[in-house]
Amino acid sequence: MREDDNKYWQENIRILKILLGIWFVVSFLMSVIFVDQLDVIRIGGFKFGFWMAQQGSIYVYVILIFVYLKMMDNLNHKYHHEEKDILAEEKSDQAS
């Protein structure tokens, strides 16, 4: 069992590395360090670097969390770590 848990954890860490890598690039490289270089590109009235720092980074954060939710669902399914849904069970208990 521990063997399986270990593999599960390694895959979990791999998911975190990918997503936190994107998080780091968006937050610190695109929005802070290279912001002036990106400002050369324009989207409508926005300079791209400015837009990343004040808008884009926040949208990426929201997307990252939902992608993580999906990836962990897949991983838990693969390792049969299904959790009981307490709220749904109670609802059906009350209904029956």
Next chain:
Amino acid sequence: MSLQLLTYIFVGITFIVYIGIAIWSRASSTQEFYIAGAHVPPLANGLATAADWMSAASFISMAGIVSYMGRDGSVYLMGWTGGYVLLALMIAPYLRDFGKFTVPDFIGDRYYSQLARMVAVVCAIFVSFTYVAGQMRGVGVVFSRFLEVDINLGVLIGMTIVFFYAVLGGMKGITYTQVAQYCVLIFAYMVPAVFISILMTGNVIPQIGFGSELNESMGGGYLLDRLDGLHQELGFAAYTAGVRSSLDVLFITAALIMGTAGLPHVIIRFFTVPSVRAARKSAGYALFFIAILYTTAPAIAAFARTNLINTVNNAVYTEMPVWFRTWENINLITFDDKNGDGRIQYVADPDINELNVDRDIIVLANPEIAQLPNWVIALIAAGGLAAALSTAAGLLLVISTSISHDLLKRNLMPNISEKQELKFARIAIFFAVCIAGYFGINPPGFVAQVVAFAFGLAASSFFPAIVLGIFSVRMNKEGAVSGMIAGIVFTATYIIYFKFINPAADTAENWWFGISPEGIGTVGMLLNFIISVVVCRFTPAPPQDVVDMVLDIRVPGKPS
């Protein structure tokens, strides 16, 4: 209807709703009082977390700060949202699986040490009191400006409302009130933003509007280009360019992000959901709801800045609109006609500049400046109160659980019954409300400075201790405790030196490597990590039951 009557009606209705929820959701056990019985659906928890997180500072001050800082304002926009990614990926699911009540619970159990527990309790109480004083002040300001009652009476009314639903309902009452408060505050924030976006650019969505072209009546051309032009004309740096050094921006952003991920009143919200998956999901919902306000704030900032410069610069003082006088009366706008020409000069050069505008006005007076109808202005009052009260309640609960649960039940008086513990929790919240109210009425002069403290301390103490506790099985109590103490002492010393002992030296030339006190928490956090890892190598490994506990919380659905 008069503005004041409308404001009374709006604020009155929202307060009745909050009290109604409090009566409906009374808590009867410590589990309900501390974590709402772990029965909050993810969507509701997302809404509650968003209201919990967005304080008077987010609602009233943030757009104004961004408006004055231009691009550099992104430190707050990213700093106060980016932490949710770390929370969702590295903290919330594991602490939910751990399944206790508080952050000191985790620190104390994971590091099998009462000393570690006490360090965590002191940090949690300090950080929360720092934060709550500002909220009570916010309540007082909204009352005095919009309802024209005395600022102290305003604080007392706010205290009574929070007291009522926090003492009765604990976390359960707070959670469902926060859901209502989120709806009030986001509606109040978005309505004026949408109105102004339409007026200035014809675009319904403010997030797109501030990157669009101005209406013909306002002279056309991209809004941000116009704003850059106005800024340069008056001698300010271009709005879309930064003034601060990249390194300092990086460190401040990182300190706010790690601080967010380590703040106890945010972390405990994820103890209230029924499962690990629900913890992940509600973090996503929470950030989505927060992002609605946080992506609107920079739009409001740009609209308001343009409007403000157009309205005041070179205008004749005696012809200024009514809102200018109202805010002048309470000294949030000050005008000094230095060259005696009867016109307002609003420029970067402090020797020529004649106008000072408090940054809070950007949100509070924005609807008036844009000449929106009275009901929109009345909404702002109800929204500001919702933002301040919801955050205050979450913080007060942390203070109360730290005392009744972490200090008494888990340390000093382990034999008290659940009923007694619940009674102590209610008594603790009563005293916490009173102390918070006292700070609201007699604000310490340093409220603004201590915000750097709250985030710096959370970043340099809790964040590394929690992350190492989950991701390093080998981490032991010697490593964690010495890391936390080193991180706190270093960060606190740096901030106290520049903010209290020698404020005159608080300039970029004197900072270490050009890192401001706001950003020093990042260095404290790195120091904590390094010391923890080094000390851990030379001290004994943690006991087997702790190792098992760590391995258990890494895999969802196993009993721990």
